[in-house]
Amino acid sequence: MQNILEICAELIFFVLTFYFFFSGAERGLGPVVLNYDQCTSMNITNNGHSVVVQFDDSDDRSVIQGGPLDNPYRLKQFHFHWGEKGCHGSEHTVAGNSYASELHLVHWNAVKYKTFGEAATAPDGLAVLGIFLETGDDHRWLHVITDALYMVKFKVSTTVNCFNPKCLLPSSLHYWTYLGSLTTPPLHESVIWIVVSKTKISFSMQLGKFRMLLFTGEEEDQRIRMENNFRPPQPLKGRKVRSSI
Ligand SMILES: NS(=O)(=O)c1ccc(C(=O)NCc2cccc(F)c2F)cc1
Ligand SMILES: [Zn+2]
Numbered sequence: 506m507q508n509i510l511e512i513c514a515e516l517i518f519f520v521l522t523f524y525f526f527f528s529g530a531e532r533g534l535g536p537v538v539l540n541y542d543q544c545t546s547m548n549i550t551n552n553g554h555s556v557v558v559q560f561d562d563s564d565d566r567s568v569i570q571g572g573p574l575d576n577p578y579r580l581k582q583f584h585f586h587w588g589e590k591g592c593h594g595s596e597h598t599v600a601g602n603s604y605a606s607e608l609h610l611v612h613w614n615a616v617k618y619k620t621f622g623e624a625a626t627a628p629d630g631l632a633v634l635g636i637f638l639e640t641g642d643d644h645r646w647l648h649v650i651t652d653a654l655y656m657v658k659f660k661v662s663t664t665v666n667c668f669n670p671k672c673l674l675p676s677s678l679h680y681w682t683y684l685g686s687l688t689t690p691p692l693h694e695s696v697i698w699i700v701v702s703k704t705k706i707s708f709s710m711q712l713g714k715f716r717m718l719l720f721t722g723e724e725e726d727q728r729i730r731m732e733n734n735f736r737p738p739q740p741l742k743g744r745k746v747r748s749s750i
Contacts, residue, residue: 534749535571537634537678537699541580541671542566549653550662553720554689555734556654557584558665562613562621569612569632572749573682573697578612578632581621583670585609585638586688586735587715595637596688596735597700604704605712606638607735610670625695628684635700636674641707646672651711659723675703683746688736 545561559582560567568577587606588594595607612632613624624630649668656663679702686694718731 534573534682534747536749537572537574537680538570539634539671539674540568540570540577541669543669544667545580546665546668546670548662549650549657549665551657551660551718551731553660553722555584555586555731556650556657556715556718557582558650558668558670562615565615569610569634569699572680572699573747574632575629576614576616579615580670581611581613583608583610585715587638587712587732588735589716589730589732592639594733594735596738597635597637597698598738599637599702604637604639606706606708606715608636608638608673608706610634610636625687626693627695629697630693630695631687632697632699635698636706637701637704638706638708638712639704640709640712642709643711644673644706644708647706647708647711651708651714654714654718658717659719659721661723673706675701677703678749679703680749681746682749683741683744685744 545567547559547561549556549558560580562579562581565577565579567580569580570577585606585608586594586596592605593603595604597607610633612634613621614627614630618624618627618630653663653665681700681702683698685696685698686692687696716730716732720729720731721727
């Protein structure tokens with residue numbers, strides 16, 4: 506009788522251990538991998554909200570994969586958010602600390618969806634890699650972008666060939682990831698956010714060039730300086746933030 510009870514107790518212990526291990530275990534978060542072709546960039550545009558560098562996303566030459574992503578996501582564009590002074594301008598904070606600016610590399614799930622617009626409305630449609638920028642010495646590669654900003658002071662577009670944004674990324678891509686939304690209207694909840702913990706880009710003079718951009722077009726009477734184009738962090742509302750280590 507005693508043996509039967511011991512066997513039952515061990516069996517119950519094993520079943521419960523198995524359940525709790527596999528039900529709550531986080532699928533391991535591997536590294537994020539960027540395979541960007543050297544020459545898929547097309548243009549740089551002042552769209553009246555930010556400055557955006559757009560890419561040819563007609564095939565998988567420039568993709569992000571790995572980490573929390575189940576398949577490759579195509580690079581569509583990157584853009585920046587910044588403040589008017591100091592270390593305010595990022596859209597994410599780390600332990601309550603914000604940064605002067607934040608770079609967003611926007612990718613879409615072309616395996617499951619036919620267009621960016623369709624992907625932008627699906628929970629697993631977009632993957633945005635967020636990189637913090639802080640003030641410091643100017644960044645050697647960012648000048649390729651900031652030197653072109655004078656050409657897009659107003660709401661216009663100009664060509665940018667063969668700019669590979671991988672040069673803007675930190676060496677180590679330790680990241681946090683969570684399921685969130687676009688930070689500008691229509692605020693679709695369609696973004697797998699991948700926020701890189703290590704700031705890479707430091708820039709001080711260059712930040713000034715972002716701040717000389719205008720929200721307004723050349724034909725408009727008003728000249729409104731483009732700054733503070735960031736959305737402050739929002740409540741997590743129960744969202745789970747996972748870490749890559
Ligand atoms: N800051 S961010 O990284 O969260 C962000 C990224 C992309 C867009 C965007 O593409 N908007 C236009 C757009 C175009 C097509 C369909 C859309 F839903 C849409 F918002 C907005 C915010
Ligand atoms: Zn953004």
